[in-house]
Amino acid sequence: MATGGANEDxxxxxxxxxxxxxxxxxxxxxxxxxxxxACICLHWDENRDHFEGYAxxxxxxxxxxxxxxxxxxxxxxxxxxxxxxxxxAPEKPVQMDGKCEKHxxxxxxxxxxxxxxxxxVCRESKVHRRHQVAPVSEIVNDLKAELESRLTVLRWHKxxxxxxxxxxxxxxxxxxxxxxxxxxxxxxxxxVLVQFLLDERDSLLESLNADERAAVNVIxxxxxxxxxxxxxxxxxxxxxxxxxTGKTNFEKLTKTYNEVVRAxxxxxxxxxxxxxxxxxxxxxxxxxxxxxKKMMHVLHTMPQNLTMDPDTAHPNLFITDFDTxxxxxxxxxxxxxxxxxRFNRFGGVLATAHYSxxxxxxxxxxxxxxxxYLGVTSENxxxxxxxxxxxxxxxxSLCLQDRLYANEEDQRVPVADYWNSPRVGVYLDYDxxxxxxxxxxxxxKLFVFDTCFHEPVYPFFSPGKNDPGSRxxxxxxx
Numbered sequence: 271m272a273t274g275g276a277n278e279d280x281x282x283x284x285x286x287x288x289x290x291x292x293x294x295x296x297x298x299x300x301x302x303x304x305x306x307x308a309c310i311c312l313h314w315d316e317n318r319d320h321f322e323g324y325a326x327x328x329x330x331x332x333x334x335x336x337x338x339x340x341x342x343x344x345x346x347x348x349x350x351x352x353x354x355x356x357x358x359a360p361e362k363p364v365q366m367d368g369k370c371e372k373h374x375x376x377x378x379x380x381x382x383x384x385x386x387x388x389x390x391v392c393r394e395s396k397v398h399r400r401h402q403v404a405p406v407s408e409i410v411n412d413l414k415a416e417l418e419s420r421l422t423v424l425r426w427h428k429x430x431x432x433x434x435x436x437x438x439x440x441x442x443x444x445x446x447x448x449x450x451x452x453x454x455x456x457x458x459x460x461x462v463l464v465q466f467l468l469d470e471r472d473s474l475l476e477s478l479n480a481d482e483r484a485a486v487n488v489i490x491x492x493x494x495x496x497x498x499x500x501x502x503x504x505x506x507x508x509x510x511x512x513x514x515t516g517k518t519n520f521e522k523l524t525k526t527y528n529e530v531v532r533a534x535x536x537x538x539x540x541x542x543x544x545x546x547x548x549x550x551x552x553x554x555x556x557x558x559x560x561x562x563k564k565m566m567h568v569l570h571t572m573p574q575n576l577t578m579d580p581d582t583a584h585p586n587l588f589i590t591d592f593d594t595x596x597x598x599x600x601x602x603x604x605x606x607x608x609x610x611x612r613f614n615r616f617g618g619v620l621a622t623a624h625y626s627x628x629x630x631x632x633x634x635x636x637x638x639x640x641x642x643y644l645g646v647t648s649e650n651x652x653x654x655x656x657x658x659x660x661x662x663x664x665x666x667s668l669c670l671q672d673r674l675y676a677n678e679e680d681q682r683v684p685v686a687d688y689w690n691s692p693r694v695g696v697y698l699d700y701d702x703x704x705x706x707x708x709x710x711x712x713x714x715k716l717f718v719f720d721t722c723f724h725e726p727v728y729p730f731f732s733p734g735k736n737d738p739g740s741r742x743x744x745x746x747x748x
Contacts, residue, residue, distance in 0.1 A: 295307040303328045375390060510530070579621060596731055596743075618730050621729040625700050629697070634742055634744055636742060644669075647727060648665075648725050651663060694708070
């Protein structure tokens, strides 16, 4: 008996504390405890604390990283158990509640046909003799195996759910942060304009009030003088009327007469009304235009007054109107030098300005133009022979042909079926690698290229081919 007990104790040392079965690929932690490799890995995936590290399920010792060593001794002993025909942990006796109501025996068997536990006497009865019957312990093992399998699936599903939850929470937090940054930018940018408008309004109103006070003061001075003069006239008229009605003596009459005679020597000054000073004809108008002009210098990104570089223009193109207008000519200027930066097949031209940082915006008049190309190109992009207008070759552009397109890699992406706006706006955010196109009348965004610039970029323009007389023109606003 003592030997049998020792054998059972020896076998218990080969049981994994997590799955309660004999070790499968046993590993030893730094604290000395042993587990199945799969069991400890799954335990750490489910329970690892991102701040404290990896803990032993038995002694709770914490390790900075998931490390263990293979326990060859335990593996060899488990292999010897397999050679002895012992492949699973010792079964615990299964206790069923109650006894057979008919025979009073313990319910040690399970009838698969009737799906209920029975006793050994029931097994031999006619009712169950042809039924599929098995020991309750086997059924319990099968049920536990199914539950363990399901538990493994649920653990894995839980891990996936936790990963997705963490990812979604991170995405949610990032979305809120981006929204907060964008809100701050909106409040800052629009706040500057609002404050500018309020200051301009207050300045204009203060100037208006000052002009009004000056005009009113002149009128008030004239009114005070007239009040004084009227008081003097009324007094003199009352004195004369008193003498004319006979309510005076000779001495007073004579005195008044002498005063009137002296007054005749000084003719009365004819009163004059104050000239109108309230029309404010010199006040600066139109208000909106003047304020808009001033506001241009407050904008972080205001429209650029670009000009075209004739040294880059295709020989068929003519640059006019102070280098702001380009159109296709009827003849080719063959005497132009073939400079490295000049287009010699694609009918394009670059702006003189180039950008390697910051945010920039410009507008192009395309009114009544049936074909055009607009955008930006890198400093070292191809200008000779066939030009492929794709981002990989250093061109980010829109084009109008039968419809409005964006020139993406190996394809043209339709942007709009119908185009009738007279102006196109181009917004370059060099630092964030973004080129945006707008309907410059409504400021509706048409298309956005996201990229990463590695060299300076130039605005470029093209009026297309076989359309002489039509033109593109850069809009200037100040």
